[in-house]
Amino acid sequence: MPDTGPLAGLRVIDLTAMVMGPYCTQIMADMGAEVIKVEPPQGDNTRYISVGPAPGMSGVFVNVNRGKRSVVLDLRGDDGRAALRALIERADVFIHSMRAKAVTALGFGYDDVAAINPAIVYTNCYGYGRRGPHRDRPAYDDTIQAECGLPAVQKQLTGEADYVGTIIADKVAGLTALYATTMALFHRERTGQGQEVEVAMYETMASFMLVEHANGAMFHPPLGPAVYPRTVAPNRRPYRTKDGYVAALIYNDKHWNAFIGAVRPAWASELYATLETRAHHIDTVYGLVAETMAERTTAEWLALFGELEIPAAPLNSPDALFDDPHLNAVGLFETLDTPHGPVTFPGVPTWFSRTPGRVRGPAPELGADTADVLAELGLTAGGPR
Template identity: 70%
Template sequence: MAGIRVIDLTSVVFGPYATQIMADMGAEVIKVEPPAGDNTRWITEGPVPGMGGIYVNVNRGKRGVMLDLRQEQDKQTLQKLIATADVFIHSMRGSAIRKLGFDYESVRALRPDIVYTNCYGYSRRGPEGDKPAYDDTIQAECGIPYVQGLMNGEPGYVATIMADKVAGLHALYATMMALFHRERTGEGQEVEVTMFEAMSSFMLVEHANGAMFSPPTTPAHYHRAVEKNRRPYKTRDGYVAALVYNDKHWNAFMEAIQPEWASDEFSTLEKRAKQIGRVYGLLGETFLTRTTQEWLDTLQALHIPCAPLRSTDDLFDNDQLNAIGFFEDVETAQGPVRFPGVPTWFSATPGKVHGPAPMLGEDNAEVLAELEENAEAIAEDAHASK
């Protein structure tokens, strides 16, 4: 994305995660914040106030500009920036961005071929289009606590801000598709990405199940995913994750570990799927008989997918991640930061962490000076052409 300039008026995680990936892939991302700053600066710990871990991670490699868009002079500065940009992306509600004068029509008047990406909670085309949204409320709307309740007996959120991150990935690919269209045709366009619709699509990949048919053949959930016994198996000294699932894995496990299960009752994946709770229960009893390491050794020898149960702290000292150079150490004004790096690989155009996250308004002077230089160059060109 080298040579692409992105004006980023997003906050929290949804939009910033999308633009963080753009920055990792070489785009120049200018993050525009109000005087109070992005709320994510303050919600987790960091080495100095206003530089919390989540903020630093999803805003790495960006330039930071602070503008008070209630002030006419700062509005004019943003207008000048937009005129130089390829992408404008924001996460304000539709009514708020219109009130400030930076809706699509206004921005397109400044840069006709711009890709303009709206990051909303709900689509403007529906009755809840201007409703505020956060990860917890969207998880509830799209059925995550419900399916967690089917599994655990009590509704609950998943322990990650899934809706923000899934929607962020949707915003990334949607913006890239619009840029690809512009590359071929020269035409910019407006893009809308919403948390609710993105997560509804995400959840219904498997949970639509038989509810897609007319008449429905099952409720809208995937029974294996919500089975209460689907969890890491307890061993004699800990836990192990294993999926003794398809016929190849099942037959290998049966032959080596449980030959007495060699009956027609469990002979095919289809038959096991219809009684998956019982199958998980039987496996759970069996896994109690050995230690975690004994099971890992046995399952790996049988080529059955398995893994030890690790913590998120363990990721920072993981042999696989360290072997591929996943983490990138970056020196910042607040000290060294070990960033989780780019998770995709390209043979010709690899990404990288292009620097630290900006302090609030850190690049104001530099960006304003560049705008002034750009205005002078345009004026000189106009004078020379006369």
């Protein structure tokens, strides 16, 4: 199939590892870019962190590195560095997740790369921004979740300080790296100018958390703590029904009035009649609704909420998503034949009328494309031909 994605024709040199950077470049590959993943001889550690059909092909790695080409270069040696410089000459984007000191010591800091290719967009994926005192600290999803306040918010919600059950910092930072890089490419399209971009997990997640939680702390003087009360109300959780659970948000006045009119709970009163008054008593409201939800089955509630157009959903497990009728109807999943058997990928979640993306291919074996990519540059593993 021809590449039809909006990034078709773009060449990305990807020196990222783990999830933040690879998730960014996975989406670029899905959207048509040629992504050349440059790996050290031992490979990206993510190759080995979960189950997979073959050594070095873990599920996490296979998903976030699909559609890429793998080139093994030892950047400690002259030949490896020469090959990377040759790749940079023909690239549109250079993206890495090494510490600033390490990438500079190898000779591939922004000034070095821009000297080779002034129009390149150079994206740094860091744990902490270089202008702050934490710039040299290691960062992982768990530590960034802790620093940005997620476990503290979870403690307000559940009584225990917990991480959320997904690597949210890695993925949000990866999406941020994607939009920052494509914005820089848009600027280059208009002006011809390349530039350096920096995306740090901590700053990204602090900004993400404070979208709603900044709240009263934004003002001078502060009007309250940095917290959005609704999201940390202890009774805010899926409602237990007679036979299971249901998620529902009876939020605005239209939803509320429809619910009260249909169910007629004994506790309905003027105190909860408007969004503003409910917001001031939100945990009490959640508790009262929870008591009412226990009176009917999940199917009964979902049917009623459907009639009333109140947002509601059953509780799915991640396994159930693969069989979800809506996700399959919109074509989210793509099954590809790979050297290790069929793989069903959660595919492109966006839709373009003219330039649709797609899963371009399976994840590469370590170094599978080294010889071909070097040949395209007029090089061999031992240097120039």
